[in-house]
Amino acid sequence: xANAKSKEQVINPIGAxxxxxxxxxxxxxxxxxxxxxxxxxxxxYARAKRSPYPHALIKRIDTSxxxxxxxxxxVVTGKDFPxxxxxxxxxxxxxxxxxxxxxxxxxxxxAATSEEVAMKAIELIEVEYEELEAVFDAxxxxxxxxxxIHPDLDKYICPNFIFPKAHTNIANHFKIRKGxxxxxxxxCAYIVERSFKIPHIQHVPIxxxxxxxxxxxxxxxxxxxxxxxxxxxxxxxxxxLHISQSDLRVIAPMVxxxxxxxxxxxxxxxxxxxxxxxxxxxxxxxxTREEEFYTNFVRQGLTIHVKVxxxxxxxxxxxxxxxxxxxxxxxxxxxxxxxxxGYSSSGPYDIPNVETDSxxxxxxxxxxxxxxGFGMSELHTGLDQAIDELAEKAGIxxxxxxxxxxxxxxxVLVTGxxxxxxxxxxxxxxxxxxxxMGEKEKPSSPDRLRGKGIAIMWKAPAMPPNPGSSAWVExxxxxxxxxxxxxxxxxxxxxxxxxQMAAAALGVPYEKVRIAGPVDTQYSPYEWQTVxxxxxxxxxxxxxxxxxxxRRQILETVAEAWKESTEDLDIINGxxxxxxxxxxxxxxxxxxxxxxKENNEGWTGGPIVGRGSFMPKYVTxxxxxxxxxxxxxxxxxxxxxxxxxxxxxxxxxxYVLKGAASFDVGKAINPALVKAQVEGGFAQxxxxxxxxxxxxxxxxMTNPSFVDYRIATAPDMxxxxxxxxxxxxxxxxxxxxxxxxEHPMVPTIAALGNAIYDAIGIxxxxxxxxxxxxxxxxxxxxxxx
Amino acid sequence: xxxxxxxxxxxxMVETVDVPQNMTLLQMIREKLSLTGTKNGCAAGExxxxxxxxxxxxxxxxxxxxAECEGANITTVEGLAKAGKLSKLQDTIIQAGGxxxxxCTPGMLISATALLKRNPNPTDTEVRSAIVGNLxxxxxxxxxxxxxxMAAK
Numbered sequence: 001x002a003n004a005k006s007k008e009q010v011i012n013p014i015g016a017x018x019x020x021x022x023x024x025x026x027x028x029x030x031x032x033x034x035x036x037x038x039x040x041x042x043x044x045y046a047r048a049k050r051s052p053y054p055h056a057l058i059k060r061i062d063t064s065x066x067x068x069x070x071x072x073x074x075v076v077t078g079k080d081f082p083x084x085x086x087x088x089x090x091x092x093x094x095x096x097x098x099x100x101x102x103x104x105x106x107x108x109x110x111a112a113t114s115e116e117v118a119m120k121a122i123e124l125i126e127v128e129y130e131e132l133e134a135v136f137d138a139x140x141x142x143x144x145x146x147x148x149i150h151p152d153l154d155k156y157i158c159p160n161f162i163f164p165k166a167h168t169n170i171a172n173h174f175k176i177r178k179g180x181x182x183x184x185x186x187x188c189a190y191i192v193e194r195s196f197k198i199p200h201i202q203h204v205p206i207x208x209x210x211x212x213x214x215x216x217x218x219x220x221x222x223x224x225x226x227x228x229x230x231x232x233x234x235x236x237x238x239x240x241l242h243i244s245q246s247d248l249r250v251i252a253p254m255v256x257x258x259x260x261x262x263x264x265x266x267x268x269x270x271x272x273x274x275x276x277x278x279x280x281x282x283x284x285x286x287x288t289r290e291e292e293f294y295t296n297f298v299r300q301g302l303t304i305h306v307k308v309x310x311x312x313x314x315x316x317x318x319x320x321x322x323x324x325x326x327x328x329x330x331x332x333x334x335x336x337x338x339x340x341x342g343y344s345s346s347g348p349y350d351i352p353n354v355e356t357d358s359x360x361x362x363x364x365x366x367x368x369x370x371x372x373g374f375g376m377s378e379l380h381t382g383l384d385q386a387i388d389e390l391a392e393k394a395g396i397x398x399x400x401x402x403x404x405x406x407x408x409x410x411x412v413l414v415t416g417x418x419x420x421x422x423x424x425x426x427x428x429x430x431x432x433x434x435x436x437m438g439e440k441e442k443p444s445s446p447d448r449l450r451g452k453g454i455a456i457m458w459k460a461p462a463m464p465p466n467p468g469s470s471a472w473v474e475x476x477x478x479x480x481x482x483x484x485x486x487x488x489x490x491x492x493x494x495x496x497x498x499x500q501m502a503a504a505a506l507g508v509p510y511e512k513v514r515i516a517g518p519v520d521t522q523y524s525p526y527e528w529q530t531v532x533x534x535x536x537x538x539x540x541x542x543x544x545x546x547x548x549x550x551r552r553q554i555l556e557t558v559a560e561a562w563k564e565s566t567e568d569l570d571i572i573n574g575x576x577x578x579x580x581x582x583x584x585x586x587x588x589x590x591x592x593x594x595x596x597k598e599n600n601e602g603w604t605g606g607p608i609v610g611r612g613s614f615m616p617k618y619v620t621x622x623x624x625x626x627x628x629x630x631x632x633x634x635x636x637x638x639x640x641x642x643x644x645x646x647x648x649x650x651x652x653x654x655y656v657l658k659g660a661a662s663f664d665v666g667k668a669i670n671p672a673l674v675k676a677q678v679e680g681g682f683a684q685x686x687x688x689x690x691x692x693x694x695x696x697x698x699x700x701m702t703n704p705s706f707v708d709y710r711i712a713t714a715p716d717m718x719x720x721x722x723x724x725x726x727x728x729x730x731x732x733x734x735x736x737x738x739x740x741x742e743h744p745m746v747p748t749i750a751a752l753g754n755a756i757y758d759a760i761g762i763x764x765x766x767x768x769x770x771x772x773x774x775x776x777x778x779x780x781x782x783x784x785x
Numbered sequence: 786x787x788x789x790x791x792x793x794x795x796x797x798m799v800e801t802v803d804v805p806q807n808m809t810l811l812q813m814i815r816e817k818l819s820l821t822g823t824k825n826g827c828a829a830g831e832x833x834x835x836x837x838x839x840x841x842x843x844x845x846x847x848x849x850x851x852a853e854c855e856g857a858n859i860t861t862v863e864g865l866a867k868a869g870k871l872s873k874l875q876d877t878i879i880q881a882g883g884x885x886x887x888x889c890t891p892g893m894l895i896s897a898t899a900l901l902k903r904n905p906n907p908t909d910t911e912v913r914s915a916i917v918g919n920l921x922x923x924x925x926x927x928x929x930x931x932x933x934x935m936a937a938k
Binding site: 017019020022023024025026027028029030031032033035036038203204205206207208254255256257258259288289490491492493672673675676679680681682683684705706707711712713714715717718721 | 819820821822823824825826827828829831832834861862863865866871875878879880882884885886887888889890891894909910912913914916917918919920921922923924925926927928929930
């Protein structure tokens, strides 16, 4: 007993910054991504024929010349795949059928023995179009003057929380009517009214989209994909092809960055369509970097008109938001972005009177999809900058203004939901302290102007009311634990965090836990999607339940063998101990073979397999006219960011001196991973704030390369970034944890805009805040000559 | 397409490979030698995911024709660990937490390895400019820079 393993020093897995469990493979080049699978000589290469027009009718497609080209195995067009699919609004087909709606939309595809042949074949496909008038502006698109992009919108299927308007381009109109906004304006001492236009941007995972599909002779399909959503893809692609979900298997290895772009279904359906006409052959489809920029999901553009008012003391009284989302050619996912923008439209402020119209509009632009914290960066860019001005107008220090109006426990939110306990006050304090907000500091040179900006945010997981998670826990003879799960490791570190949770719930050291990967819909338990910062909370709950289930089975086995009660038993450091008899046994062998009962009475136990399943059951729909209901979302994560910057008067260049970001994560299961998420998200937010814009001219993206679409590089991030986190526990989160993957890029544009305003006294309404824009604004205002 | 036979050294192994005239070094490494650790992020020399050492210098392998590599000495990410022992930089990037999705990691490690070879004690600015051509979308570069500085110590 003296040297028992149960007494060895063991690190509590919860709150420990273990190194990632996928990292050895990633630093040695042995981690397997989709394009790394070997398919042998039979592999075919797919290319898509894409629309050169933003809006046109397809009059004729002739594929005969392509089909005759040696090396071409199969050519497909939209006529064979008429089923509409979509995660929320079913408005999309795999290929355009009768009309094209954006430049880059696939109209046909080929599979050939080499990339070169496939590209040649694409050139040989003849498509005759009749161009139609196009829509390039969401506000115009919503008007009755605009040509219809989806004339059959009234026939599309969608869930009952999406509100399309038949015979218009409005795919969803989400409304909030809380309190009495009209009369509240009279009580306001100060009012600010502003309009912002936030451009389309791209996720830019360094790994472009790639999928390989193969159909066997019996008609079963296997897809290997770089994917955040293997199960959603199984469901949607099966639906598109009229096959059973269980006949479609998705294998999803490591993902080289997702940020929402690899959620739902996009290009993955193309190789599957080809595979159905070419049984037995694996077909690979990989997007070029140019295709990645505009043929797949982008972050949709937003025009937001915001009017906000407060009383003399600075208490927010009223808010009116008019949001036009440039949803693009399909809004199957964008309708829910619009919805999220609507039900969170007050931001993390306590405002009694709110009126919001969040309108998702079809345009002939690239398709808007989920992008890290969708709807929230866009919304907060407008709202937090308007509020910055309102605080100034009211003559109240900005930090004080935010703290006064920040949402707190018991507040009636914009949807009527009651706010839970949260740490927004501490988040604001952390940032204010880190940046010495309110203290005017000198610039480093007379050529520079210095400013500080702060902005707060909130975000709820944006999803249907009932997205499920499940997990299993198995063990091997050596006592090691394998966790089966269906959420994806996309870089955020979820496999590591899940291993930590399983270790803690079971009572074994972290090092003993493995994750069963890659996620494979044939073996892995169901997970809705790896989106919405929901895994730590939702999949975490399922993993904990599975681990506890396994633990119960182990304790029951030992209790029966020892003729003791499970209440006297515990598992510590991978050893079952009895507090009553002080006996112990290691988990080795007993988790497979069970245990002999005493007195030769036979055996007890057997292979241990724990199961866990979690689904939120308390989210309710909201009233279509008022957006009010008991519980709009599962919970909100709140936070605050700030920037201390200098601006060069001669060039308009921004130099960041320091950044600070603080989020209430409930509980940091792995503090180093939390900080890494915050750093990366802050950088992505700052990159979008300073550089990023999909430049669209009549539907053409004019900058689809890294030369013309710049993202932040290492020298751009050359400043200290302070990331203290706050831990106010979530009532139904594992150890109180809630998600933080998306949140760090939400308030960054607003924080930078507020810092620029503090530095130069000019408000900029059209991010990105490039040096050129800043310089021209300073020139315009006579700040420089 | 005519094939050219080239002989070169890859990760200390002499390889003789038949390559089409238009095949890039990146394609040769991934498809002919099955060294899939080197990644393709843009095929245009803009993202740095495919960086390898060619005669000790970092190059975008998507911008080099394999046919021109006769006699070259190539190091890919698979060649950084020796006899199962990670290089110091591989070790520090793990300790610092400089890996997320991992897709830029191979190219990043190669660029930083080249930096530390020519400049064992780089400044913060020198570290950042050495990896300016290696795009990372996950980390904000914070812990990657930390890792390179830790390895320099």
